[in-house]
């Protein structure tokens with residue numbers, strides 16, 4: 190069965206129809222750059238353009254890079270602050286005409302990884318972390334998600350963890366892989382003290398380059414790269430829509 194997935198990111202808004210039983214896109218995804226400023230109206234307009242590109246009319250799952258509860262955004266670390274308090278589900282539904290579920294981007298990516306990717310069949314405590322513009326997190330206990338964890342905002346060396354270890358700082362500060370991995374390692378160490386996970390799944394754009402930095406990471410838990418790469422958010426969003434709007 191097909192549902193539509195949208196992934197709203199800091200730089201692009203991407204979407205595609207998804208076969209939620211297979212965990213695969215059924216058409217090539219379509220991307221439009223995120224408007225600047227990334228205010229709710231403008232973002233919702235772009236989401237509607239992506240959806241219209243496929244002439245899609247059914248339910249839509251949509252990720253958002255912030256805390257989202259019952260469709261309302263409660264934070265806005267890497268998007269326009271006017272999102273705080275906005276009901277994204279209602280806003281996007283008003284532009285697209287379809288039913289909408291909105292969820293945190295890392296939660297969506299985690300849902301896809303657990304079902305079809307690196308977390309498939311894994312019980313115990315699994316932490317999925319996405320390294321990109323920020324650090325996203327999702328934690329699963331025996332396959333069940335605890336939504337809206339914001340581990341990237343934990344303080345490490347008196348800074349938000351994501352302000353030191355997000356992937357973008359490796360490029361912005363021209364850090365070597367080793368130097369950047371040291372920051373990631375510190376963050377993972379804190380996660381281990383607090384949660385004693387059985388498995389870390391490392392996602393985000395850098396997961397494609399895991400061979401460059403996994404060798405510098407030392408964790409007690411097993412650590413593996415994400416498998417779904419770029420499509421995890423879209424697929425997880427569509428899966429969330431399938432769950433909420435089962436026909």
Ligand code: BGC
Pocket residue numbers: 253254255256264266267293294295319322323324325326339341342351
């Ligand atoms: C946000 C999270 C989001 C992560 C990745 C963080 O800045 O607070 O909600 O999951 O970035 O986009």
